[in-house]
Amino acid sequence: MGEQDGAHEQRLKEAISVLLDLDTTVARAYLLRANHSGGTVLVLLTHDRxxxxxxxxxxxxxxxxxxxxExxxxxxxLDDEADARIRKSFSPFYDRRARYH
Structure with missing residues (x-):
């Protein structure tokens, strides 16, 4: 698994951040590349599961x-436990607490 952070990915992160600002259930978001699928994976930690x-x-x-x-x-x-594991290796691109506190 690796973090996605090119120019196109930055634009995607900005667009997704706008959507997440409108949805109070998401605490953190990560944009990662999963080696097993070769695709891009958006990983979200939600407050209410x-x-x-x-x-x-x-x-x-x-x-x-x-x-x-296409x-x-x-x-x-994610649940809290999975979020803690991911945060050991990656920083979220979106963190509601950091944005609003």
Whole structure:
């Protein structure tokens, strides 16, 4: 697994951050490349542990529009334990507490 941080990925992170600002359930978000699938994976930590299909679809649409591709953005929702493991290796590109406190 590796962090995605090129120019296109920065634009995607900005677009997704706008969507996340409108959804109070997401605490942190990471944009990673998963070696097993070779694709881009958006990893989200939610406060209420509710997987939001609507939010995932909005982010996938932003991905498709920015990259002009038929490929999809995989969205994974984390619990606190999985988030702690990922934070040992990667910094979130979106952190609600850092933005609003």
């Amino acid at each position: 509710q997987e939001s299909g609507k939010l995932a679809l909005q982010m996938d649409r932003a991905f498709g529009a920015l990259f002009n591709t 490929a999809h953005l995989d969205v994974v929702f």
